[in-house]
Amino acid sequence: MSETLRVEIDVDETFRILRQLNRKAMQNAWRRTLRKTHVWIKGQVAKAVSKNSKIPQKVLRSRIYFFLKSYDTGKVWLGLNAVEAERLGYPRQTRSGITAGRFRFQSAWVMKRAAPDGPVYRRAGKARLPYERVRYDWADAGESAFRSVAALAEQRLLTILKQEVNYEIQKAIGAR
Known part of the structure; x- marks a missing residue:
């Protein structure tokens, strides 16, 4: 289920405004914008998936990563x-x-002697062995939520970018 979702955002208008600032200020504003947009995406995806699938947001947030490739x-x-x-x-x-x-797993157990807080197991066949770890598949809910949030990401990115550019302008004119 490893599918690449690519979101392209046209930022020519905003770069035109940013060119009026010096290069360092522009890079700082853009980098902060990317980080803040990532935090927003992380929260929105966790919220949407948790609402649909009842998985705690804490678990979902640990599965979303952001990599800053360049400036x-x-x-x-x-x-x-x-x-x-x-x-x-x-x-x-x-x-x-x-x-x-909020989940029930039929015919599952925890090996209390080996690890009281350890993994949950279920028989893989009819015989006593083998057994497997119990997992909950959330790929469909996660992918649909990620796509819906990605559609809103451009608007949020531009909002945050305006705020960050305003901050840099205020800083440049000495208001802050």
Whole structure:
């Protein structure tokens, strides 16, 4: 399910305004804009996925990374691998299996002797062995939420850029 989603934003208008500032101020404003947009994207994706799939936002935020490639390019990466059941909440044993957070996993168990707070397992076949770790697949919800937030990212980026350019202008004229 590893698909690259590319969002291209036309920023010629904003670069024209930024050229009036010195190069260092322009780079600082743009870098802060990229970082703040990343934080916004991270929060919005976590909020949207959590709303749809009931996965805690704390778990989702740790799977979103931002890489600043150069002064004008950033990259957001979202890990869509399945989430381990024990990360969804404290696993509690029930008659039918395990309940972790808001999720129920039938025929699952935790090896209490080996690791009381450890992974949740389920039989992989009909025999006693082998068994596998229980995971919750959230790739579809994550991808759709990421696409919806990516559609709004350009507008948010330009809003933050205006704020940062204003800050640099105010700093240049000595108001701050």
